[in-house]
Amino acid sequence: MRECLMGVETEYAISAVSRKGKSLNRQVLVQALLRIARELMPHIRDFGNGMFLQNGSRFYVDSGLHPEFATPECSNPMEAATHVAAGEAILGKIIGALENRFPQIEEVQLFRANVDYSGTESSWGCHESYLTRLNPTAISAQIIPHLVSRVIYTGAGGFNPLAEGLAFSLSPRVAHLQRILSDESTRNRGIFHDKNETLAREGCNRLHILCGESLCSQVSSFLKIGTTALVVAMIEEKACPTEAVQLSFPLSAIRAFSSDPGCTAAAALKNGKSATAIEIQSHYLRYAEANLGRKFMPEWAESVCTEWRRILNQLERNPGALDTTLDWAVKHSLFRDQARRRGVAWESLPHWNRVMNWLRGALTATEFHAMPVTAELVLGPNSPVKNEQKIIAQYLADAGLNWAGFAGYINLRRELFEIDMRFSQLGGKGIFAALDRAGVLSHRRFGSREIRSAMTRPPSFGRAGLRGEFVRRNAGQGARLRCDWRGIWDIRRKRVLDLSDPFAAEEKWRDFTDLETERSRDPGLAELRHLSRFRGIPESDPFQAEDPAYISSPDIPF
C-alpha cells in the first residue's frame, strides 16, 4: 500500500478585551501569546518567531499578527484532522495561561475564521499540503474540477464578504479567488496555487492548496483532506481520467456551486455538456472506488470512499439532511432561522441585496461614497439618495416589501456576520462548540482522547515522528538548537539532523558545511536559515513574512 503525507496550516483570528472593555493592541497581544507559549510548551525554536513542538507541529505568528498552527506531516486524513484539533487545543491551553497571567485581560478570543466582514477584503488562510512525486503544476488540470466541486462538503459556509448585501455562500473564501492559477497567496489568489515550495529533498514536491477553508465539522475536515489525497494519488498513477469533467470556466463554476445550497447548479464542461458539483464529485469517487485495493491506494482509502459516498448520496437526495453534519449546512439552517426570528424572510434577501447594490451605486457619486449603507443615511432627513427612494419603493412594493423593513435587514446583516464568526470561536463560547455539547450535531470522527494524545505525540510515521521525539528529548536548550521542516541545526556541535527525507525513519546527522559553520557564528542566526538555498532546496515561505522583532519579547504593557 502506498504511503502518503499531508498537513494543514491554519491562521486564526485573535482579539482580546481588557477588563475596562477596551480592545487590546494586537501586536502586544501576540507578543504575549508567544511568550506564554515559549514558557508553557516544550519546543525548539524555528528561525523566525515561532517554534516546533513535541507533536511535530509548528506554532508561530504570521504576517497580519495572527497565530498560525501547522500540523506535522501526517500519513492519513484522520491523523491530519486530529492534529488540526490538537493545535486548537494547544492554543486554548496557551490562551488560558495568558488570561491567568494577565488579570487585566477579560477575555482572549480565537476564531477559525475564513473571511473578514469588516471591509478589509482580507482573509484567514487554511492551506493543505500533499506530498507528490509530480511537479504540482503538471496536475493542475486534473485536480481543478475536484477543488471546484468539493465545496459542497468542504465549504465553511458564510456570506460573500465582498458583496454589499447578504449573499449566502457554501464557501465564502470563493469570493477571494480571482484566477484559475496563481502563485500568489495574499491577493489575486487562484483556485490552484502553482507555487512549488517543496520542503523536502528533490523528488518530494508539495502540492499546496489554498482555496480550502478552516472547518468545525470533523466529517468535513476528514473528507476535505482524504478525498483530495486520494485524487492526488490517482492522478499520479494516471488512474483517474478527467476529460469528462473538465470545466469550461472553473471560476464561474466554483462561484455557481458555492452559491447553491440546493446543490443542483450545473456548470459548463469542455465537452459541451454540463455537470453539477455532485456529478463531478461522483466521477472522482467512482474511480476511487474502482481503484480500491490497488497498490498505489493507501490503506485508509476505503474509509474515505465510504464517507464520501454517504455524503454525496445525502446531498443528492436532500442536502437539508446534512444540516447537523456539514459546516455550511449547519450555518445555512441557523442563519435562516435567525432571519425568521428577526422578521426578515430569507426569500426576501435577493430583493434587499439588489436594493443595496442600487444604493451603493447611487452613493458613489456623492460625498458619502465611502460610508457604509445604513438606514439612517438612506432614509434620514438629509438622505443623499432621495430621488432613488421613490423608485426603489416601487420595486419593493412589487416584491411585497417596503422601506420599513430596511433597518431590520441592515441589522440582520451585521448580526449574521457576527454569528458566522462566533460560530467558529474556539473554546467553550463558540456556537458550534455549544451545539456539539448539546448533542445536536452528527459530525464526529474522533474524540477528545485522540485529540489529547495528538497534543503531545507526533505521528509515528515519517520525519514528523523524528522531529517530535527530538523536541521532546531536547526542549529547553535555547539558542543551541534551531528547527525547520527539513532539519534541526545543533549550533554548538555544528551538526544537522537531516529531515530532508519526509519518510525518514531514523535519525541521520551530518556535519555543518563550511558555509553553515561560517553563518552560525552570527549570534542572531539570521543568515543560517537561508542556507538551504545553497543546498538546492527552495526557502520556505513562512520565514519571509516574519518579523525578527518578535524573537525578543519585551515586557507586556497591558
Next chain:
Amino acid sequence: MEPRERNREGRRREQESPATASLNQSLADQRQAGSDLLAAADEAIRRALSADSEAFLSANRQEGGQ
C-alpha cells in the same frame, strides 16, 4: 385520537411498504434533529452575540492573512 381515527391510522401504517415506512421514519428523525438543532442554536446564539456586532467585527479586523 378517536377510536375510528386510530383504526384508520393503524390501517394506513399496515398498508405502508417497509421502504416507505423507513423513509417516513427517516424524515421524522430528520425533522426532529433539525428542530433540536434550532432550539439549541437559539440558546447558543443568544449567549454568544455581543450587543454591538459592528464593534465586534471591527475588533477582529484582519490585517494581513493568506
